[in-house]
Amino acid sequence: MALIDVVKCEVNDKELVYKFPSDDLRIGTQLxxxxxxxxxxxxxxxxxDQFESGTYTLKSENIPLLNKLIxxxxxxxxxxxxxxxxxxQLAILDSKWGxxxxxxxxxxxxxxxxxxxxxxxxxxxxxxxxxxLETLVGNMTSFSTxxxxxxxxxxxxxxxxxxxxxxxxQDKISILTINSHxxxxxxxxxxxxxxxxxxxxxxxEDFTVMSINVPExxxxxxxxxxxxxxxxxxxxxxKDVYQVERSFDILDKAASNEGNGNNMLNMGVGLxxxxxxxxxxxxxxxxxxxxxxxxxxxxxxTIFYLVINGQQQGPYDINTITTYITNQQINADTLxxxxxxxSWAKISTLLEFVHLFNCPPPLPIV
Numbered sequence: 365m366a367l368i369d370v371v372k373c374e375v376n377d378k379e380l381v382y383k384f385p386s387d388d389l390r391i392g393t394q395l396x397x398x399x400x401x402x403x404x405x406x407x408x409x410x411x412x413d414q415f416e417s418g419t420y421t422l423k424s425e426n427i428p429l430l431n432k433l434i435x436x437x438x439x440x441x442x443x444x445x446x447x448x449x450x451x452x453q454l455a456i457l458d459s460k461w462g463x464x465x466x467x468x469x470x471x472x473x474x475x476x477x478x479x480x481x482x483x484x485x486x487x488x489x490x491x492x493x494x495x496x497l498e499t500l501v502g503n504m505t506s507f508s509t510x511x512x513x514x515x516x517x518x519x520x521x522x523x524x525x526x527x528x529x530x531x532x533x534q535d536k537i538s539i540l541t542i543n544s545h546x547x548x549x550x551x552x553x554x555x556x557x558x559x560x561x562x563x564x565x566x567x568x569e570d571f572t573v574m575s576i577n578v579p580e581x582x583x584x585x586x587x588x589x590x591x592x593x594x595x596x597x598x599x600x601x602x603k604d605v606y607q608v609e610r611s612f613d614i615l616d617k618a619a620s621n622e623g624n625g626n627n628m629l630n631m632g633v634g635l636x637x638x639x640x641x642x643x644x645x646x647x648x649x650x651x652x653x654x655x656x657x658x659x660x661x662x663x664x665x666t667i668f669y670l671v672i673n674g675q676q677q678g679p680y681d682i683n684t685i686t687t688y689i690t691n692q693q694i695n696a697d698t699l700x701x702x703x704x705x706x707s708w709a710k711i712s713t714l715l716e717f718v719h720l721f722n723c724p725p726p727l728p729i730v
Contacts, residue, residue, distance in 0.1 A: 367443055372396035373403075373450035380456075380490060381497070381507035384448040391442045395420040400454040402493040405430045406447040411497055449497060455569045456509050457487035461517075467525050473538040480539060482528060482576045484550070487569030488512060488561075496565030512566070520557055527556045528576070539578060546573050666716070671699040671708065682716055689720045696721045 367390045373382045396419050397403045403415040405427060412429035424431045436444050466479030488509060490496050500507065500515070531537070531552050537545050554571035561568055668685055669678035672694065680688075688694045689711075696712035712721040 367441075368393055370394045370396065371403075371448050373398070373401065376452065377454060377456060378510075379508050380452050380488075380512065382450045382452070384450070387445045387447050389422065389444055389446055389448075391423055391436065391444070393422045395422055395448070397450070400452065402451045402453060404449045404451070404494070404497060406449055407433055407445075411494060412446075414494065451490055451493035451497060453490045453493060455487050455489040457570060458485060459488055459509055459513050460485050461513075461520070461524075463521065463525070467528065469529055469532060469539065471539045472533050472536045478539050478578050480528075480542075480576055480578050482524070482573060484572045484574040486554075486571040489567045489569050490565060491562070491567040492565035494565070499564045516560070519560060523557055523560070524553060527553050539576075542576050546576070549573050549576070666702055669701045670694065670711075685711075685717065686720065689717060 367388050368386050371384050371389070371393060372395070373384065376382065395403060395415060397415050397417050399417045401417060404411050405413045407430060410433070412433065413427045420426060424436050427436075430436075430444075430446055434444055434446070436442050460483070462483035463481050466481055468477055469480055470477045500512075528549070531549055532539075532542070535545070535548075542549075550571055550573045553573065554568055557571070558568045665681045667679040667681065669676055670680065670685070670688075671677070685694075685700075694711065696710060698711045699708040700711040700714060700717075701708045702714075711717050
């Protein structure tokens with residue numbers, strides 16, 4: 365086999381390692397190491413002499429480790445066998461990453477679990493070429509950026525999942541506003557995973573989170589947006605005004621149900637809701653006029669709930685329910701519940717209403 369006169373590797377921005385195809389060298393062979401490369405002589409699996417960028421004429425003096433190992437014969441053209449490996453130390457900045465499956469995260473602000481996906485890109489650079497050659501390459505003939513990404517994918521992505529979760533919980537970042545924190549999250553993740561690359565002689569030149577998102581049609585994301593809207597309304601209007609608005613909504617629904625054969629019942633529901641609204645509006649008005657002269661609130665009357673047509677109705681006060689009984693809108697078997705009761709019971713068994721059904725009061729429990 366012909367002896368090689370020139371050993372070199374043309375720069376390839378997609379290959380981190382290149383092994384020269386022939387090991388038939390001689391004293392006097394020219395070694396060309398381009399800028400951004402480091403070359404190593406390897407013999408029997410041992411990494412020996414190292415060359416930085418430049419042009420070298422091989423002689424026994426500049427390959428002392430190799431010469432010691434194989435004892436090159438004296439002579440201008442003495443042949444010898446050795447592998448030459450080139451390590452590319454140029455930064456490669458377009459490596460992509462992304463979550464293979466959604467990460468289930470609980471929004472720390474609204475306590476709703478949503479599935480998120482994240483993706484971005486990172487840059488690689490060989491910082492310690494000897495360590496990189498020893499730990500990763502082994503006996504491969506090439507080592508592309510795709511192979512590096514594939515090697516680290518499982519380990520890095522599992523760590524990224526934990527890191528993203530920790531960062532969101534630690535800083536109480538809502539999923540709805542997370543994309544405004546991408547720079548901070550990117551820096552946090554880079555610091556968290558760079559040690560895994562450094563122990564293989566690699567450095568992270570950059571690590572960017574380009575997007576963290578939830579599918580717009582996901583039910584949990586819809587709930588999350590509804591929770592945010594409700595929180596915003598309560599913050600703007602206040603809890604008391606919001607409750608009054610909800611009471612008017614109840615009246616509107618009751619009015620829309622008229623004509624279905626239960627007009628008298630709807631009127632009763634509206635009456636009860638109207639009484640509640642009057643009470644709430646009166647309280648708010650009193651607070652607005654002169655809070656310093658407002659007397660303490662009257663004791664609240666007992667609130668009852670009924671089962672009518674298989675559905676829970678209420679809340680009602682005692683006067684409203686008395687009207688229902690008098691107008692025969694409900695009967696002795698209608699189920700009723702109030703605070704303090706362990707379960708629903710027939711209305712005719714409650715002391716407050718037993719006299720309206722001509723029934724004897726229930727015997728005391730002994």
